[in-house]
Amino acid sequence: MTIQSLDPRVSRLGLTSLQNDDAEQATVNQFPTFQVFTQKKEDKPFEHGGIVHAPNIEMALIFAKEQYSRRFTCSGLAVAATTSVKTTDVSENKEDIYNLIQEPAVSSSEKEPYEIFHLNKRGKQTVYAGSVEAGSFEEAAWEAKKAFQNDKPVYNLWLIRRNDILFIDEEDKDIWATLGDKKYRDALDYKATDKIKAFKEEQNR
Amino acid sequence: MYGGGNTFEAPKQNEMQAEDPQKLAEFEARIERGEKIEPSDWMPALYRKQLIRMIEQHAHSEIIGALPEGTWITRAPGFRRKLALMAKVQDEVGHAQLLYSAAETLGKSREDMLSDLISGKSKYSNIFNYPAFTWADTAVIAWLVDAGAIVNQLANSRGSYAPYSRALERICAEESFHLKYGHHAVIHLATGTPTQRKMVQEALNRWWAPLMHFFGPPDKMSVHTEVLMKWKVKMATNDDMRQQFLDMYVPKIWELGLTIPDENLRKNEETGKWDYTEPDWEEFKRVINGDGPLNKERLAVRRIAEERGRWVRNALLKSEANYVTPLA
Numbered sequence A: 001m002t003i004q005s006l007d008p009r010v011s012r013l014g015l016t017s018l019q020n021d022d023a024e025q026a027t028v029n030q031f032p033t034f035q036v037f038t039q040k041k042e043d044k045p046f047e048h049g050g051i052v053h054a055p056n057i058e059m060a061l062i063f064a065k066e067q068y069s070r071r072f073t074c075s076g077l078a079v080a081a082t083t084s085v086k087t088t089d090v091s092e093n094k095e096d097i098y099n100l101i102q103e104p105a106v107s108s109s110e111k112e113p114y115e116i117f118h119l120n121k122r123g124k125q126t127v128y129a130g131s132v133e134a135g136s137f138e139e140a141a142w143e144a145k146k147a148f149q150n151d152k153p154v155y156n157l158w159l160i161r162r163n164d165i166l167f168i169d170e171e172d173k174d175i176w177a178t179l180g181d182k183k184y185r186d187a188l189d190y191k192a193t194d195k196i197k198a199f200k201e202e203q204n205r
Numbered sequence B: 001m002y003g004g005g006n007t008f009e010a011p012k013q014n015e016m017q018a019e020d021p022q023k024l025a026e027f028e029a030r031i032e033r034g035e036k037i038e039p040s041d042w043m044p045a046l047y048r049k050q051l052i053r054m055i056e057q058h059a060h061s062e063i064i065g066a067l068p069e070g071t072w073i074t075r076a077p078g079f080r081r082k083l084a085l086m087a088k089v090q091d092e093v094g095h096a097q098l099l100y101s102a103a104e105t106l107g108k109s110r111e112d113m114l115s116d117l118i119s120g121k122s123k124y125s126n127i128f129n130y131p132a133f134t135w136a137d138t139a140v141i142a143w144l145v146d147a148g149a150i151v152n153q154l155a156n157s158r159g160s161y162a163p164y165s166r167a168l169e170r171i172c173a174e175e176s177f178h179l180k181y182g183h184h185a186v187i188h189l190a191t192g193t194p195t196q197r198k199m200v201q202e203a204l205n206r207w208w209a210p211l212m213h214f215f216g217p218p219d220k221m222s223v224h225t226e227v228l229m230k231w232k233v234k235m236a237t238n239d240d241m242r243q244q245f246l247d248m249y250v251p252k253i254w255e256l257g258l259t260i261p262d263e264n265l266r267k268n269e270e271t272g273k274w275d276y277t278e279p280d281w282e283e284f285k286r287v288i289n290g291d292g293p294l295n296k297e298r299l300a301v302r303r304i305a306e307e308r309g310r311w312v313r314n315a316l317l318k319s320e321a322n323y324v325t326p327l328a
């Protein structure tokens, strides 16, 4: 069966022939990836949401807004280049990854803030734990161990220099102001039982 | 939305021989305990390969699946339906992004996946090679194709690969809106004027065979996927998912006074399962291999988007920015 196209891009604009004659597919390099963190409510910790591809960190924040805070309540958004995130291994057999972290031999005098994230269960999202002051990733891991280790095992640590993270500005947070108005995207907004009932009654009459 | 089913290649006998038996045993024990596999964990090459294949096909299906509905946005009846349809199509493209990201953690770049889609090397759900002739077709798609996708995605979200499960958790939450929206649109037509009823009945007649194809060939015809089920890559058999779909939706179709174009369709009281006429599996094979009503157009439209956006991407590319595999 051949049919006339129903796609206006094809039927009206006639953008292209349907044959693939584009022999030289340009080898486009990848945009780098950015890890995205969202905060659902003011009193909730930031959580890893996923990644975006973007040419730079400012664009990453804009893409992240569309991709990760389009549908649900959001009160904070942050992105960091994947290459700027240091991770430990994922620990085996419920062992606390902090047990494998040792005190660094030298301690630096120049310190800066590092943000620390925990994977508390395999398959869940990595969640913000808090920040520490340190001069290197090794030191940050050690400081995190002192500050955040408790009796619950942590499977995987992510460490990011705060300077490598771009947070959404306080005054830009009105991008989420209209979220609640878009009721047509909620399953709850589609009630139909009354209509079905009325229809059935009509049929049985 | 997505059609699962027959997207697996039969694992070859020798594919497992190169694996370290001790690591393999630990890996299988972890899955057995119900723990998820994170991207940096050791995994058999076959697990990686089949997961890339499955998640990539799922991502392609979201993108291509947005096309039949997307073309109806401009013609949707009324402002409210337009808004809802736009939001749904946007969700679907967002699903593709989430899924490409999950597949990327396994080592295949998004760019390579998109090229393989356009060149026809990788597949997407067969159902999107059929046309949406009328508004009622889009209502049937939103209700029943998304319903099928939900059966499939809920099963897969209990699978073993952590990034895929995380993506699906979010996707399933958004799908519930698609399903309700679609059901609402179908009810509106089915309880409307005779013309509207006729329109929705005809759309259902057109989509029934593709819906039956949606979960893939019957188990007795399918490739052996025991190892994939043991590794929790494939979570339910094609027939089980099809039965689940029929169980949930046939009564809902019938209660609207609509008929299903299969006179053998009925619940068998003895087996507790649905009896039905096998759909034409030769047609399924033919369409999946490229010879459906719309295969060429779907890929052409995707290629146009790729070509027309290329200059933007090239202009933004910086050679010093290098790509690494994302974390999770």
Ligand SMILES: [Fe+2]
Residues within 6 Å of the ligand: B001, B092, B146, B149, B175, B178
């Ligand atoms: Fe959907």
Ligand SMILES: [Fe+2]
Residues within 6 Å of the ligand: B001, B002, B062, B091, B092, B095, B171, B175
């Ligand atoms: Fe979807």
